[in-house]
Amino acid sequence: MATGLRARMMEETRAKLIRAARKAFAEKGYAAASMDDLTAEAGLTRGALYHNFGDKKGLLRAVVDEIDAEMAEGARAARDRAKTLWLGLIEEGVSYIEMALEPEIQRIVLLDGPAVLGDPSRWPGQNACLRTTMATIQALIEEGTVRPVDVEAAARLINGAALNAALWVAASDNPPAVLAKAIEAFRLLASGLLREPG
Amino acid sequence: MATGLRARMMEETRAKLIRAARKAFAEKGYAAASMDDLTAEAGLTRGALYHNFGDKKGLLRAVVDEIDAEMAEGARAARDRAKTLWLGLIEEGVSYIEMALEPEIQRIVLLDGPAVLGDPSRWPGQNACLRTTMATIQALIEEGTVRPVDVEAAARLINGAALNAALWVAASDNPPAVLAKAIEAFRLLASGLLREPG
DNA sequence: GGGTTGACATACGCGTCGTATGTCCCGAAT
DNA sequence: ATTCGGGACATACGACGCGTATGTCAACCC
Numbered sequence: 444m445a446t447g448l449r450a451r452m453m454e455e456t457r458a459k460l461i462r463a464a465r466k467a468f469a470e471k472g473y474a475a476a477s478m479d480d481l482t483a484e485a486g487l488t489r490g491a492l493y494h495n496f497g498d499k500k501g502l503l504r505a506v507v508d509e510i511d512a513e514m515a516e517g518a519r520a521a522r523d524r525a526k527t528l529w530l531g532l533i534e535e536g537v538s539y540i541e542m543a544l545e546p547e548i549q550r551i552v553l554l555d556g557p558a559v560l561g562d563p564s565r566w567p568g569q570n571a572c573l574r575t576t577m578a579t580i581q582a583l584i585e586e587g588t589v590r591p592v593d594v595e596a597a598a599r600l601i602n603g604a605a606l607n608a609a610l611w612v613a614a615s616d617n618p619p620a621v622l623a624k625a626i627e628a629f630r631l632l633a634s635g636l637l638r639e640p641g
Numbered sequence: 642m643a644t645g646l647r648a649r650m651m652e653e654t655r656a657k658l659i660r661a662a663r664k665a666f667a668e669k670g671y672a673a674a675s676m677d678d679l680t681a682e683a684g685l686t687r688g689a690l691y692h693n694f695g696d697k698k699g700l701l702r703a704v705v706d707e708i709d710a711e712m713a714e715g716a717r718a719a720r721d722r723a724k725t726l727w728l729g730l731i732e733e734g735v736s737y738i739e740m741a742l743e744p745e746i747q748r749i750v751l752l753d754g755p756a757v758l759g760d761p762s763r764w765p766g767q768n769a770c771l772r773t774t775m776a777t778i779q780a781l782i783e784e785g786t787v788r789p790v791d792v793e794a795a796a797r798l799i800n801g802a803a804l805n806a807a808l809w810v811a812a813s814d815n816p817p818a819v820l821a822k823a824i825e826a827f828r829l830l831a832s833g834l835l836r837e838p839g
Numbered sequence: 840g841g842g843t844t845g846a847c848a849t850a851c852g853c854g855t856c857g858t859a860t861g862t863c864c865c866g867a868a869t
Numbered sequence: 870a871t872t873c874g875g876g877a878c879a880t881a882c883g884a885c886g887c888g889t890a891t892g893t894c895a896a897c898c899c
Contacts, residue, residue, distance in 0.1 A: 449896060453846075472756075474672060477886065490847045493888070558671075558756035562812035596819075596826035599809045600802040604830070607801025608794070614760035621794075628794035632802070635833025647865060651877075675855070688878045691857070 457495050457505075459485040464506050469547035473503055473555035500559055507556045507566065514542055514552070515571030522579060529588050532579050533633060536605045537626050539572070543609030544618065553606055564599070576602055580636075589636045597636060604632060655693050655703075657683040662704050667745035671701060671753035698757055705754045705764065712740055712750070713769030720777060727786050730777050731831060734803045735824050737770070741807030742816065751804055762797065774800055778834075787834045795834060802830060 463485040467476040478489050478499060485491075496502040521538035522531035542548055557563055563570055576598040583589040589597075608625040615621040634640060661683040665674040676687050676697060683689075694700040719736035720729035740746055755761055761768055774796040781787040787795075806823040813819040832838060 447897075449845075452896095456846085474757075478888095479886075488848055489887085490849075494846060498888070554756045554759075557808070558752045561752075562808050564809055565812055590829065592826055592829055593822040596806070596809075596822040597829070600806055600823070600826050600830050603805025604798040604802040607805065608798055610755075610760050611762050611794075611797045614763050624791040624794040625798070628790055628798050631788065631790055631795070632798050632830050632833045635830045635835075637833075640838040645866080647876075650865095654877085676857095677855080686879055687856085688880075692876090692878060696857070 453495070456485075456487060456491055460487065460492060460495065460502065461505055461509060464502050465510070465547060465551070468503065468506060468551050468555065472550060473499075473559055503551075503555070503559055504567075507552055507560065510548060510552055511566070512571050514539070514548065515575045517542055518572065518575050522575075528579065528583055528586060529637070532576075532583060532601075533630060535576060535579060536601060536629055536633060539602065539605040540609045540612065540622070540625055540629065543606055544613050544622075546613075549610065549613055553610060573598055573602060583636075588638060590638045592636065601633060605629060651693070654683075654685060654689055658685065658690060658693065658700065659703055659707060662700050663708070663745060663749070666701065666704060666749050666753065670748060671697075671757055701749075701753070701757055702765070705750055705758065708746060708750055709764070710769050712737070712746065713773045715740055716770065716773050720773075726777065726781055726784060727835070730774075730781060730799075731828060733774060733777060734799060734827050734831060737800065737803040738807045738810065738820070738823055738827065741804055742811050742820070744811075747808065747811055751808055771796055771800060781834075786836060788836050790834065799831060803827060 460482065463481050464476075467481045467484070478492055482489050482492050492499075492502060496505060518535045518538045521534040525531035525534045543553060556566075560566060564573060573595075577594050580589060580592075580597050580601075581594050584591055584594070608629060612618055612621045612625050658680065661679050662674075665679045665682070676690055680686050680690050690697075690700060694703060716733045716736045719732040723729035723732045741751060754764075758764060762771060771793075775792050778787060778790075778795050778799075779792050782789055782792070806827060810816055810819045810823050
């Protein structure tokens, strides 16, 4: 590949900035995070930031894309561990609920992300989470397990329910107990998609 | 009630500020809305703002509470127009989806609200929307139509799915068509709560 | 090895929030 | 009726943060 020295340095600084941004955005929220402090923490200045990401929103976009990819990867792993495809869909949802308990994901992806970047389904990072769920549902329909339904609509609703549940769980006084209730309700709701109710 | 002149003036300025805030927050978003412009539009200055609402977040809280109450009222009306209680729950959800198509609700309640004020279930304005759905589900369980399930969990998931669907619909290229798909998928999902699948 | 390009630092202007201070008028007490 | 206190709102001020414009130095190309 013969990646020149310039390019390697560039990737390094981008990585450092994204790392610092994940920390700052998660701890203080997007609005309260100072670009001066953030870049200083990364051992750089705002010059590097505006050169690499254009503006503050650009940095958030990069951070969200990275986390989104990690979430999708986790969900896919959860799905593949399940015995059947249908249980895979359930585990995928449960996985989202559990992942969203992490403050970093809460704050950045679920709260600030949509507010600053707009509707998640329009994110250019292609929204890996949504695509993963859509693929699973598509397969379930072809398999005959799930009733024919618009794949994107179902995926959106399922993910929306899961992520919203996670927000609720994380803000509750007793997360473990509430998590159990949320998962139970999620199973019930999801079963509405089944051709033969289980 | 013998409300004094002072109190009446106060209510008037609060109302004027909230009116201007709804407009500004909806059009420019919370972050980009200038308190100077906003208060000027209301024929006042920032002094009135900080006296009545404490800070910018306080104003947003007041706005969100007002809109939340209006949404809950609309949902209740939709529910009461339905033939059966179960159809009432569906209509309530559909009502949320349709209401959230208005940019004002989108921007203020669904995007900026959670980002600035945190998890909606913790909003002091008691989250009228959620309570309305909870009441409906509770009645459905007592009626025997819906399987026993944690009421708050079910309501959170149902509402989350609906509102998330609305975000998707509003951001789509062809809202009417997408709206139909969303409603269809919503019906399916909700039917998962039914004791006897229909 | 000199010129060019690009990555990043530094310096500045502009706008905004929150507060501290000032002003004026309603309402009550005498 | 006059005075006085307090509350509602206006004005003035300080601090901070974003984005841009300008500067600098090292890496690539010939």
